[in-house]
Amino acid sequence: MPKTLLIIPAYNEEENILNTCNKIKEFSNEIDFVVINDGSKDNTLKILQENNLNHINLINNLGIGGAVQTGYKYAYQNGYDIAIQFDGDGQHDVNYVPNICTPIIEGQANMVIGTRYLDKSASEFQSTFMRRFGSNIISLFIKVCTHKRITDPTSGFRAVDKNIIEEFAKEYPTEYPEPESTVCMLCKNYKIKEVPVSMNERQGGTSSIRFWKSADYMIKVVLAIIIDSINLKKKGRK
């Protein structure tokens, strides 16, 4: 079994974080996890300390991208072979961790994305129409820019191998992390595979992408994707 780390970004997750960590512990002792407390204003830090859960406490709020990158830096410094991004709000199911790791262990992919949309029966929670619509548009632009199809580019459930851990530790798009990092890795010719997973509905807290912010988010993500792909293609030619 390769050294595996679950990176769990948490912002104001006092209701879910203990539950999530306990489920991981129940599932397997071989998987390490690190909770990145992103300057939560509630009791998240207290819960982490009292229950002696492995955590890094960010001294200031960074946003999801900066928090996740901290996890990748930690994984890089501690020599992990596989790092898995895992939400602290109970959306992701720890039982899918082996599924998501297998392609990396077998050398089929450098990065595996857990996708909600691949298998309709696999997921009870298919998310809202608007969210799917948004995902489709981002997918389309990724396809145009990189000629590869990613069905669920905004999925936060993903595993990466040692090479990509190093890449992410050095440089991680902190503004729109999921879609942008996917594009960057595609442009650098890493292999990305998608694996169907099922996600639960959020057990509490609010999604970081709110409805009224969606349009703004979409425009910026698409712009970021285009710029990233142009940037990296130029570098590739040199």
Place this chain on the structure above:
Amino acid sequence: MQLSLRIALIVITVLYIFVVLRAIKNKKLQVSFSVFWIITGLILIVAIAIPNSIENISKMLGFEVSVNMIFCIAIFLSFYLVFNLNILISKENRKNTLLIQEISILKKKVEELEKKQGEIK
């Protein structure tokens, strides 16, 4: 322009330059940023002091009304400044993120080491 107005404007501009210089002295403003403000102040003083200078320049450049030239320059300069500030903020954001990440990881390591030391004792 009447002489009294001219003198009043020059006095205000000199005061403005004085404020900029004092900000540098009190370390509120970096010298590299102050150059822009001092130069604009000096240009303003020259423009006010020489009679008809602004009218002549704007005619030479083809502006129908000299006020248009002033607005044009002012808007361009403000855009330039705001854009530069945006770039600066983005840069600082990146540095800030790096600092927070590294310090937080270091803090974790220190805490772990302290715990280990406590156990040994």
